[in-house]
Amino acid sequence: MAAPNADELKSLRENFQKKNQTCFILGASGETGKELLAEILRQQLFSRVTLIGRRKLELEGQQYANVSQEVVDFEKLDESAGAFQGHDVGFCCLGTTRAKAGAAGFVRVDRDYIEHSAKLAKAGGCHHFVLQSTKGANISSSFLYLKVKGEAEARVEAVGFDRCSIFRPAVLLCDRQESRPGEWVTRKVLGVVAHISPTAMSVPTVTVARAMVNNVVMPRKDGQMVEILENAAIHALGQPK
Template identity: 35%
Template structure:
């Protein structure tokens, strides 16, 4: 670890998971976050970080300027927000890959991606097939270590709430305990704060390779550093 802690370049800093990661890093001396975004975001008191703002075309320069050890990509949208399949793919595949390629060009060798449970290039579900294709593309870029987090429903406030999501978020914890067991545990809901804990734990890992983390694996990563 370099002096001042692990430097994390966070793209998607203004989203649900990005905000949670910023909040979880407050008060920690072992991590320094450099956020990349199109707009400013309100930072929590005590946040030890920088925010670099620019249009996506400029992000490779900002990613290089971050001088990071790890790229964390929390970019993502929904079909409802994107409007159509082409717009969704432009963010969840093209922009994610663009940032990953910029990170490799800047010498960053560790990437952590927020993907989705069920991601599979062969899926008949467009959302999941794009997520799977993105994972596959990043695996070919030569990162020394690639961590792929696959959360299910993220419990938390969204500015653009999806239809029925409020009800789903209320029921999710109970359904997870009562119904989602065995191979279905991967579909248990999780809070953005927990995902952020897992990111901070994984950012310290040095083992080489590609690692996929679903619900249980994220919980194990959290336990390695404690809640």
């Protein structure tokens, strides 16, 4: 997918704003999710933004005037089907780690919660689902992480949205608040690599967020219900313009 230039993007954004669309974000409290929320609000792309999460976030200020929050129990998601009603676009930046949740907990969040949310979103009228997956996601992988990510992708695709955009970023670069020592070391090393080869092994969360938002304002390619954006495409689409 060729990234639009600044003038094209400006016009795409203006056209999109006129549509008065609404969106929800899953995982807005996370590192990518919070950048995504900030970018969506900065560009004033949606008439209403709903954050769906397991806890309420402290959001104060005029910039959050059209943001509402739905606190849900992901283990009883059908009880919160109403939270998913009436959104044109759904963004999903949900995820945990095996270290935090154990293997079963990781599968539950990164595959089952996502699939269930996607089904409720589709039933609620969502036509474009944007999923943050990962580089190397592969249903046949012998690594649990990559396999589960591949399964999540396949299950979301099977829901049958008019459009489904799957983002496969490499290692996320950000100042993570939560302590993940292994990831911290990796991130420091990749931060150095990124100076030499910016798109090879990592991507800043802010770039992922911008790429998601830019993807949404671009029209779907004819007949392409599912699009997969690998790390280089995310870099290209997520440059500041």
